[in-house]
Amino acid sequence: MRITRVTTGVLPALGLALGLALGPAVAPAAADASPSASPSGDGSAPTEAGTSFRTATEIDQGETATASGSAGDYLYWSFPADTGRRPTVKATVKLPKSHTAQTWQVDVYDGLRRRQACQYGAQTRTAAAGTASVELACVLRTVRAWAEPWADDPLPGTYYVRLTALGLTAGDLGLPVETTLRVDSKDIGGAAAVDGSLAEPLVPGAAFRSKDGENGTDAKGGSSGPAVLSSIEPDDGWSSGWWSDRWVWTAAGAVLAALAGIGGYTLTRGSGRPRQVPPGA
Known part of the structure; x- marks a missing residue:
């Protein structure tokens, strides 16, 4: 009975941790599967x-x-x-x-x-x-x-x-x-x-823009603003390149490994104890 109680307590915890860890990874993946920009109408x-x-x-x-x-x-x-x-x-x-x-x-x-x-x-x-x-x-x-x-x-x-x-x-x-x-x-x-x-x-290409965002030159014929790259870029800007859902999967794996270790230790410890013989047996 001791082993049964430990097993039923560890398995729900594993399932709950799996759901919490994988939930954030699954939802963004489904949302990001669409094109980065909506059709122009x-x-x-x-x-x-x-x-x-x-x-x-x-x-x-x-x-x-x-x-x-x-x-x-x-x-x-x-x-x-x-x-x-x-x-x-x-x-x-x-x-x-x-x-x-x-x-x-x-x-x-x-x-x-x-x-x-x-x-x-x-x-x-x-x-x-x-x-x-x-x-x-x-x-x-x-x-x-x-x-x-x-x-x-x-x-x-x-x-x-x-x-x-x-x-x-x-x-x-x-x-x-x-x-x-x-x-x-x-x-x-x-x-x-x-x-x-x-x-x-x-x-590629560099252009100079004035304060109002338009291309222009100053009185001497030079550039009238800071040098910027071409105006073409994704709507949400360029990504930094360091974040990905791989971090979520790594964290989920670490949590599951820790829970599995705790569960295995508890099961081993419970099964290793000597069985108690009731008095008078």
């Missing part, structure tokens, strides 16, 4: 694209950007991606009624303009003659907080999207096209955490 989404890395149109994750162009043009957009996120780029190209077979491709580059490989997705597709549209997708690897200098891992900062057609015939060059681009991302959480972080996100 007020018409503020960009309606044009840049023609180079330097003129890339900035978009937020969750926005649906549109642009008109010509077959053969290079169309560029840029977006921010933070630590622990896995971005997904989706592009749709509406083609004219009359055209030959066209091959379209979407490429993604990081802040150092290194081309990033797609984990999966139709990065390149060929639209047969007369096809109304072609859809492309690229799911990047999870953005890491830190990597070796020689590695090609995606790091937090600005990412560039380039959309273009490959190997067009002379008859298709210059045909009008309509493009739609959207970037979403999934929060991977502590599974992608690493020991280390960048001093600054890879956001």
Whole structure:
């Protein structure tokens, strides 16, 4: 009976500790699985694209950007991606009624303009003659907080999207096209955490802003404000890189290990005592 009482007291304590420890980890994971920004429904989404890395149109994750162009043009957009996120780029190209077979491709580059490989997705597709549209997708690897200098891992900062057609015939060059681009991302959480972080996100370019937040120059033609990085960044700012739900799982494991040790000691101590023989037996 002594052993039975100890067992029923330890098991509920283990269950309660497990629920309290894992509860904070499960709830944020479910909340962070949604995109970092809500879709734009007020018409503020960009309606044009840049023609180079330097003129890339900035978009937020969750926005649906549109642009008109010509077959053969290079169309560029840029977006921010933070630590622990896995971005997904989706592009749709509406083609004219009359055209030959066209091959379209979407490429993604990081802040150092290194081309990033797609984990999966139709990065390149060929639209047969007369096809109304072609859809492309690229799911990047999870953005890491830190990597070796020689590695090609995606790091937090600005990412560039380039959309273009490959190997067009002379008859298709210059045909009008309509493009739609959207970037979403999934929060991977502590599974992608690493020991280390960048001093600054890879956001190229520096600009000078005046006190009212606008770019400007002083009377001598110089800059009229402190130097800042590009305005593109996540809505909630760049993460520090040190916190992840891996800390919660580590703490939960420590609590469970301690309770298991206490329970094992109590069970061993209770079973090791000599059995008391009732008087007169």
